[in-house]
Each structure stands twice: as C-alpha cells, then as structure tokens.
Amino acid sequence: MLKNKKIIVFVTGGIAAYKAVTLVRLLVKQGAQVRVVMTQSATEFITPLTFATVTKHQVLTDLFATDIQGTVPHIEWADWADLAVVVPATANIIAKIANGLADDVVSTTILATAAPKYVIPAMNNHMWDNPATQRNLALLVADGVHVLEPAVGLLAEGYSGKGRMPEPDAIVAWLNAATGMAQADQPLTGKHVLITAGGTREYLDPVRYLGNESSGKMGVALATVARDLGAQVTLIKTASVHETMPTDIKILTAVTTAELAQVVKQEFVTSDVVIMAAAVADYRPVTTATQKLKKTDGTNHLTVDLVKNEDILQYLGSYKTHQVVVGFAAETNDLLANATNKLVKKQVDMLVANDVSQVGIGFGSNENAVTLLQPGREPIQLVQASKEQIAHGILTNIVPLLN
Incomplete structure (x- = not known):
C-alpha cells in the first residue's frame, strides 16, 4: 500500500x-x-x-x-x-x-x-x-x-x-x-454517520440511578466499521461505555436521556445516517434528590414517581428529511411482533431487533444475533457472530437505503 x-x-x-x-x-x-x-x-x-x-x-x-x-x-x-x-x-x-x-x-x-x-x-x-x-x-x-x-x-x-x-x-x-x-471501495465515503452507544442513567439522588446493562459494545463496533467503510463518524457514548474508543472518529458524551436527546438533535441535521444503538431509559424520576436518600425507620417501602422521557427515536422518525434512521429493539419476548410494532410506530427506515434474554448475545456480550426489519420488506436474519461482523451486516444493508 x-x-x-x-x-x-x-x-x-x-x-x-x-x-x-x-x-x-x-x-x-x-x-x-x-x-x-x-x-x-x-x-x-x-x-x-x-x-x-x-x-x-x-x-x-x-x-x-x-x-x-x-x-x-x-x-x-x-x-x-x-x-x-x-x-x-x-x-x-x-x-x-x-x-x-x-x-x-x-x-x-x-x-x-x-x-x-x-x-x-x-x-x-x-x-x-x-x-x-x-x-x-x-x-x-x-x-x-x-x-x-x-x-x-x-x-x-x-x-x-x-x-x-x-x-x-x-x-x-x-x-x-x-x-x-x-x-478501496468504501460505500460510506462522504457520508456522516451518527451513532449512539451504551445505556442512559436517570438519577434518584447524587449516588443512585435507574439504568440498564448496556455496555455500548454494539455501538462502538458500528462506529468502527462505519469508519472503515469510509464514513465520517460521530459516536455519542454514555457513562456506561468503557470500551476503547476507535480512532479517527468524533466522540461526544451524554449521561441522561435528556442530555442524549439534546446532543442527538444537534448532530442530526448534518447526518446522513443515524443509528440509535443506545439503550435509552423510557422513564425518569419526577424529582431528583439533592442529597443521598436515607432509609426511613418504620417503613419497608419507597415509592418513586416516574415520568416518561422524550422518545428520541420517534422524534428522529418524525423529523427526518434526507436521513436514514435506524433504531434498535432489545426485547425479551415476542421479538418480531414487538419489533414490527416499533418499526411502524417510530417511522424508522430500519429496526435492528435482538433478543437480549439469550445467553451469549445479550447486554455486555461480545457476540450478537439480530433481525433487520424494513417497511414493506422481508426480515433479514444475521446469525450469531462477533459484534463487528454484525455491525458490518447492518451497515451493508443500510447502504442501499442511501441510494
């Protein structure tokens, strides 16, 4: 070379x-x-x-x-x-x-x-x-x-x-x-790909939060492969992501769902592809205590009032112009039924459905197996493989949508 x-x-x-x-x-x-x-x-x-x-x-x-x-x-x-x-x-x-x-x-x-x-x-x-x-x-x-x-x-x-x-x-x-x-032939050359990775946190107090087990490995793999396919890549990672970051990409950070929504919206306008691989919290506490919550004597229960977060993926699906919007559906039951409903409701161009209850392909795993859903098309199965290989399969199927 x-x-x-x-x-x-x-x-x-x-x-x-x-x-x-x-x-x-x-x-x-x-x-x-x-x-x-x-x-x-x-x-x-x-x-x-x-x-x-x-x-x-x-x-x-x-x-x-x-x-x-x-x-x-x-x-x-x-x-x-x-x-x-x-x-x-x-x-x-x-x-x-x-x-x-x-x-x-x-x-x-x-x-x-x-x-x-x-x-x-x-x-x-x-x-x-x-x-x-x-x-x-x-x-x-x-x-x-x-x-x-x-x-x-x-x-x-x-x-x-x-x-x-x-x-x-x-x-x-x-x-x-x-x-x-x-x-080489890089089909994403000249394209700006925006990717989110990891799980958001919604704080109850300064030391406790509602979260999930997402490691961000899938999002980091997508960012790495998108870069290798010629894209200009922006990766928004959450606090749960501890993977080594790929070089030659722009790294942004967010912690809560609200912070993630703000950064995504800032980058959305100039993006050609948006892949929402982050596991986003659906709800947040109505109030966040300014001091650590203490156990109360005489009661065995704590009630936390939750309110819905903004649905970032639905926002992207509603306001997209030229962008290809891709969402993820991490399910534990009725995978295709739940993912198909989400595909329609969110108005996205592709939904990546994965069963996180399965051993070896759930949160934190090095491998994955997914089903790609697109409006009006038959599902595409990507069998269990490394997350880098799955990322390549996802991005390869995104390329025709850009054309």
Whole structure:
C-alpha cells in the first residue's frame, strides 16, 4: 500500500524519537520515498545524519533554509508529499497542529501540506490524560487527521501507563491499512454517520440511578466499521461505555436521556445516517434528590414517581428529511411482533431487533444475533457472530437505503 508513496516523517522532541529511525527504515523497505523533517528538540535525541543515511535525502531542520535553486524547502516538501506522518507526536506538536500554529519548521510544513496526516502520539500518561491534550486530539480528529492511540506499557519515567509509542511494525501495519482503505471501495465515503452507544442513567439522588446493562459494545463496533467503510463518524457514548474508543472518529458524551436527546438533535441535521444503538431509559424520576436518600425507620417501602422521557427515536422518525434512521429493539419476548410494532410506530427506515434474554448475545456480550426489519420488506436474519461482523451486516444493508 505504501509502495512509491512520497512520505514526509515529522520527528519531534520525545524520547521515542529513536524508534522513528526504525519506522523510517521500514517505510523505505516498503518501497516508499521518505523525507524527514525534525524539530530542534528532536535533534537532541537523535542526529539528522542518522535519518539522512537511512533515507538518502537531506533532513530539514531549519525553517529558513533555501536550496541552490532558491526554492523554499518547507513549501516544496509540503507540496511533494502524499502522506504526512508525525512520530513521535508530542503534546506540544499536537497542540500546534490542532490550533494552526506555525512557529518552527515542523509545524509550518505540516500547516502547508494538504496531504493526509497521520499522527502517532507518545508522551507521559498524565500529559496524555490532560483535558487540554484530549481537546486538541478531538480537534485533530474533527479536522480529518488520523490518530493512532498510544500503547499502554513502560514509560521513560520508569512506570507503566498509557502514552508509550506503538512499535514501528504496528505503525506500518496501521498506515498500510489506513491508506489501503482510502483507496478501496468504501460505500460510506462522504457520508456522516451518527451513532449512539451504551445505556442512559436517570438519577434518584447524587449516588443512585435507574439504568440498564448496556455496555455500548454494539455501538462502538458500528462506529468502527462505519469508519472503515469510509464514513465520517460521530459516536455519542454514555457513562456506561468503557470500551476503547476507535480512532479517527468524533466522540461526544451524554449521561441522561435528556442530555442524549439534546446532543442527538444537534448532530442530526448534518447526518446522513443515524443509528440509535443506545439503550435509552423510557422513564425518569419526577424529582431528583439533592442529597443521598436515607432509609426511613418504620417503613419497608419507597415509592418513586416516574415520568416518561422524550422518545428520541420517534422524534428522529418524525423529523427526518434526507436521513436514514435506524433504531434498535432489545426485547425479551415476542421479538418480531414487538419489533414490527416499533418499526411502524417510530417511522424508522430500519429496526435492528435482538433478543437480549439469550445467553451469549445479550447486554455486555461480545457476540450478537439480530433481525433487520424494513417497511414493506422481508426480515433479514444475521446469525450469531462477533459484534463487528454484525455491525458490518447492518451497515451493508443500510447502504442501499442511501441510494
């Protein structure tokens, strides 16, 4: 996939810079043409001569360098590139790219290139977890930059955490997959797919809530596969979702049904497909106590007054224009009858029905088996398989609805 590609590798000032030499060597071995641009901080860890020897090209370290033809190298290189790879990407360079800063040769060249950008963060785990870093990463993803999550392992500081740079061979595999998919037939290219995942919570007091067992695994699988099929993906996850998030997608969060409804409505207008895979609470307490509820002596009962939540799926079915709206029906009995009624009532384009009472395919399982219902069409059975395979089957059946 990388053969004959023109790749600029941007090396920044982190201890993992030494691994970038191996990565560059592997890219050259794949048949790519590679040039390296380094920050001054990166040269403290490894010399430009090392990269020049491996690539057989000069290494750019000076923003104000000119060649004998009088061209401006950082602009000429930016125009030359088919791919831009930032490795290791420090928190500093991530912040610069996200905010359009250009104060050195690396950030200026990155800003000048229109080539697809692939960022491989590597830093201390506390720097990775810092809200500022996470905001900047979210900006990169929203701008279409590809981000490879760092690994969990031993850090330079001597303790384990998330922030370790993935091994060079894993990075090459990721680049091959990403660039290969970009060239393949991706039926959701150019489409915005909005997906919800997990179970909502309705609080009785600050520590107790009404909820469900949804893990969000199905929604995360749908988001991952939709991304791989070329879509621009927005995933709204609830507090119950603890899965590792796929890269290259926009992540939003919601806790209660009301919060989920608000975020869904904000994203709905610009979406082409909406998949409501979240398990949404139908009711919420009329009032939420501001302090933890205490047991009352002399009574064995507690009465909680509940009121209906807004039906988000029905709202989407009523107000859709160009959007394909897909709902889920998690049932424990009379699966097809209940799901068919829901399909009609909610006015959706597809309903994914699954029996969550079945062992191995219920909430929290790694596998699923579903039935796809569409108005005026025969049901489509997707037999038990991994949730990624089920997600592929669902999305494959959504594609014709877009046409």
